Amino acid sequence: MISSPLMTVMVDAVRKAARGLKRDYGEIENLQVSRKGPGNFVSAADRKAEEVLRDALMKARPGYGLVLEESGIVEGADKSHTWHVDPLDGTTNFLHGIPHFAISVGLEREGQIVAGVVYDPAKDELFVAERGKGAYLNNRRLRVSGRTDMADALIAYGSPYLGRGDHPKLLREVAAVMAVSGGARRFGSAALDLAYVACGRSDLYWERDLQTWDIAAGIILVREAGGFVTSADGGAEPLAARSVACGNEILHSELVKILRRANA
Numbered sequence: 001m002i003s004s005p006l007m008t009v010m011v012d013a014v015r016k017a018a019r020g021l022k023r024d025y026g027e028i029e030n031l032q033v034s035r036k037g038p039g040n041f042v043s044a045a046d047r048k049a050e051e052v053l054r055d056a057l058m059k060a061r062p063g064y065g066l067v068l069e070e071s072g073i074v075e076g077a078d079k080s081h082t083w084h085v086d087p088l089d090g091t092t093n094f095l096h097g098i099p100h101f102a103i104s105v106g107l108e109r110e111g112q113i114v115a116g117v118v119y120d121p122a123k124d125e126l127f128v129a130e131r132g133k134g135a136y137l138n139n140r141r142l143r144v145s146g147r148t149d150m151a152d153a154l155i156a157y158g159s160p161y162l163g164r165g166d167h168p169k170l171l172r173e174v175a176a177v178m179a180v181s182g183g184a185r186r187f188g189s190a191a192l193d194l195a196y197v198a199c200g201r202s203d204l205y206w207e208r209d210l211q212t213w214d215i216a217a218g219i220i221l222v223r224e225a226g227g228f229v230t231s232a233d234g235g236a237e238p239l240a241a242r243s244v245a246c247g248n249e250i251l252h253s254e255l256v257k258i259l260r261r262a263n264a
């Protein structure tokens, strides 16, 4: 585990928000739900969890800025630090009673992600990473998978909500990946997709049309677990590109080539 004042702040905030999410998950049929777009819902659980996270993070680090999925940007006096907060990543799973969703909090300092926490309340799995200090799942140090044969690789991907992103392009990419890999999965939480690469459950993951709160924490988890993360096009700035491709060095570079060929 990582013991630092910063990690304590992040883990405490996330665990506090998770208590509310767990309660709400137990009674999803009574939750107030509204629609942000086709198939894209936001519930009282998302909003309450975000409020808890915002209050806790602002109290602990008053000057830092915040990028919050549901309530937007809060400017801070300290322009060099920004939190990227997704209070409930995997809302579709949550509202359908599928126990695969997470809270994701990443901290950016001068353009670099320096710490991340992804917590899966349903499985009580806490993924943490801090720059230079490694990545952990509960108390276990993480390492990306060592698999190098694409034919054996398990590859996770994500798809954008209806009306957003380029679905035909994604289908070309999925077809290309399925033709050469051990299997493709769509789990439904970008933060956990990254965390699963960090801990070696998935060998690879890619997705486009994301937001910084989906990926900030997960990017540092994968990097601190020894993995490679770029944009889905192979660019060096996944956070700015809002897309990711990640895995170990060898498979990552093969995946980027496969995606490029699929779009050529």
Ligand code: IPD
Pocket (backbone or CB within 6 Å): 086, 088, 089, 090, 091, 092, 158, 159, 160, 161, 187, 188, 189, 190, 191, 207, 209, 210, 214
């Ligand atoms: C979504 C999930 C999903 C991904 C979408 C995200 P939300 O986040 O991470 O896996 O495919 O692009 O928007 O809306 O559940 O917070």
Ligand code: CA
Pocket (backbone or CB within 6 Å): 086, 088, 089, 090, 190, 213, 214
């Ligand atoms: Ca999300």
Ligand code: CA
Pocket (backbone or CB within 6 Å): 046, 069, 086, 087, 088, 089, 090, 091
């Ligand atoms: Ca969300």
